[in-house]
Amino acid sequence: MRFAESPPQVAIALVVPPAARARAPVPNGPRLSQACGDMLREIAITDAGGERRTIRVAVERPLRVVIDGRNVATLWTLGASPEWLVLGYLWNQQIVRQVTAIESITVDWHAGIATVTSSLGTTPMAPDALRQRQELTPPPGTDPGGALLPGVAFDLRHPARCRVSRSTLLTLLEQMARDDTVYRVAGSAHGCALFRESELWLSVEDVSRRNAVDTISGWMALHGVTGGNLILYSTGRLTVEIVMKAAYIGISTVVSGKGMTASCCDLAVRLGMTLFGHAAKGHFTCYAGAERFDPAL
Numbered sequence: 001m002r003f004a005e006s007p008p009q010v011a012i013a014l015v016v017p018p019a020a021r022a023r024a025p026v027p028n029g030p031r032l033s034q035a036c037g038d039m040l041r042e043i044a045i046t047d048a049g050g051e052r053r054t055i056r057v058a059v060e061r062p063l064r065v066v067i068d069g070r071n072v073a074t075l076w077t078l079g080a081s082p083e084w085l086v087l088g089y090l091w092n093q094q095i096v097r098q099v100t101a102i103e104s105i106t107v108d109w110h111a112g113i114a115t116v117t118s119s120l121g122t123t124p125m126a127p128d129a130l131r132q133r134q135e136l137t138p139p140p141g142t143d144p145g146g147a148l149l150p151g152v153a154f155d156l157r158h159p160a161r162c163r164v165s166r167s168t169l170l171t172l173l174e175q176m177a178r179d180d181t182v183y184r185v186a187g188s189a190h191g192c193a194l195f196r197e198s199e200l201w202l203s204v205e206d207v208s209r210r211n212a213v214d215t216i217s218g219w220m221a222l223h224g225v226t227g228g229n230l231i232l233y234s235t236g237r238l239t240v241e242i243v244m245k246a247a248y249i250g251i252s253t254v255v256s257g258k259g260m261t262a263s264c265c266d267l268a269v270r271l272g273m274t275l276f277g278h279a280a281k282g283h284f285t286c287y288a289g290a291e292r293f294d295p296a297l
Contacts, residue, residue, distance in 0.1 A: 013039045013080035013189070014215075015203035019196070023223040028100045030222070032083040035107035037061065039078055058189050060207050061109065065089070067116040075114075078189065078206050081215055082107045085206070086114045088218030092245050099221050161252050161272050161289075162229045165297035171198035172255065173279055176233060192216055195231040209236045213245045220249055227251045238264045238275065247271050253289075255279050260287060 014036070040056040047053065061079055065072045065086055072095065077085055083105045090096040103119045172195055192212035193203040202219055204212045213232070220226070227250025234242060238260035244267070246254050254268075255276040265288045268275045274289030286293050 013078055013205040015200070017200050017202075019199060020201045020219070023225065025222050026099055026224040030087070030099065030102040031104040032087075032222075033104075033106045035079070035082055035109055037079050037109050039080065058207065062112050063107065063114050064112055065114045065116065067095075068118050072116075075211065076207060077211050079107075079109070080204055080206065081219075082114060084218035084222065085211055085215045086116065086218065087221060088214035088216065090116070091221045092214055092217050092248055094248075161274075161292060163292050163294055164231070164253050164274055164276075165294040167297055168198045168231075169255065169276065169279065169284055170282060172231065172233060173282065173284075175200050176203075176235075176257075177281075191235040193233040194220070195233065197229055197231070201230075209234055209239075209242055210245070213242060217245065217249050231255060233257075233279075237261075238277065240264055240267055243267050243273065243275070247273065253292075255284070264288075 038059055041059055042054045043057055044052060044054050058078060060076050063075045063077055063079065063082055063086070065075060067090075073089065075085065075089060079085075086105050086107070087096070087099070087102070091099075096102060101119055103117045104115075106115045106117075107113075108115070175195075175198075176191070176193060189205045189207060190209045190212055191203065191205045192209060192215075194201045194216050202216055204215045206212045206215065213234070216232070230251050231253045232246050232251045233255045235257045237258035238254060238256045240261065240263045243254060243260075243264050246252075247267075252272065253274045253276075257278070257280050259277045260275060264275060267273075268288035272289070274292050275287040276284045277287050278285050
C-alpha cells in the first residue's frame with residue numbers, strides 16, 4: 001500500500017495525554033502488568049510492478065483471557081495496552097461488575113495468556129455471564145468475536161446528555177488527523193479516541209474497533225471515569241455493538257469517520273444519544289440527536 005504522504009517513522013498505538021496520566025486509579029483497584037509489545041514488523045512483498053521490497057505490517061496476537069483458572073475468551077490484538085483491553089472486555093460484557101473485585105491482570109505474551117486473579121479468590125463474575133461464556137468459549141487460538149452474550153439482560157444506561165458544538169467537532173477532527181500512526185504506516189488498524197469536549201484524553205489503535213473501545217472502557221473503569229461530557233470517536237463505521245458499548249460506559253456522543261446502520265440510529269434515539277458520521281476534514285453528518293447539536297458555536 002502506498003500513501004499520499006510519507007508515513008511517520010514511529011508507530012504509536014496508544015496516546016495518553018497529561019490530563020489522562022494525571023488521573024489516579026480507583027482505590028484498591030487491580031495491579032496491572034505492562035506488557036506492551038512491538039506493534040509492527042517487516043515482511044517481504046512483491047508489488048504490482050514485480051518489485052521486491054519490504055514493508056511494515058501490524059502485529060496481531062492471540063491473547064487468552066483466564067480468570068481464576070477458567071478460560072473466558074481469546075482476544076486478537078495489537079496489544080498496545082492489553083491489560084486495559086482485558087479489563088474493558090470483561091467490563092463491557094458485564095462479566096466483571098466491580099473493578100475492586102479484581103486483584104491483578106498479568107499478561108504473558110510468550111504464553112499468550114492474560115491471567116486475571118480475583119480478590120480473596122472470589123471470581124468477580126455475574127453467574128449467568130459466567131455460565132454462558134463457558135458454553136460459548138471456543139478452543140484457545142480461535143476468536144469468539146465481540147458479540148454480546150445472548151440471553152443476558154444487559155444494563156444499557158441512558159447516558160447523561162450533553163450538547164455538542166460545531167467548533168468542538170472541528171477541533172476533535174483536527175486532533176485525530178494527527179494520530180492513527182499505525183494505520184498510516186501499515187494499514188490494518190482501527191482507531192478510537194476519548195475526548196472530554198475537545199480535549200483528547202486517550203487514543204488507541206487496534207485490529208478491531210471493539211478492541212479499541214474496550215481498551216478505552218478499561219481505562220475508564222480503572223480510573224473511575226464516567227460519561228457526562230465525554231465524546232467517543234471511531235475511525236470505522238458504527239455498529240449497534242459499538243453504540244451499546246458507549247452507552248454502557250455512559251458516553252452519550254459518538255463520532256465516526258464512516259457511516260452507520262439504521263439500527264444504530266434507532267438505538268441512539270431510544271437512549272437519547274447523539275451520533276455523527278462521515279466526520280473528516282471539517283465535514284460531518286448528524287444522524288441522531290440533532291436537538292443537542294449547536295451548529296453556530
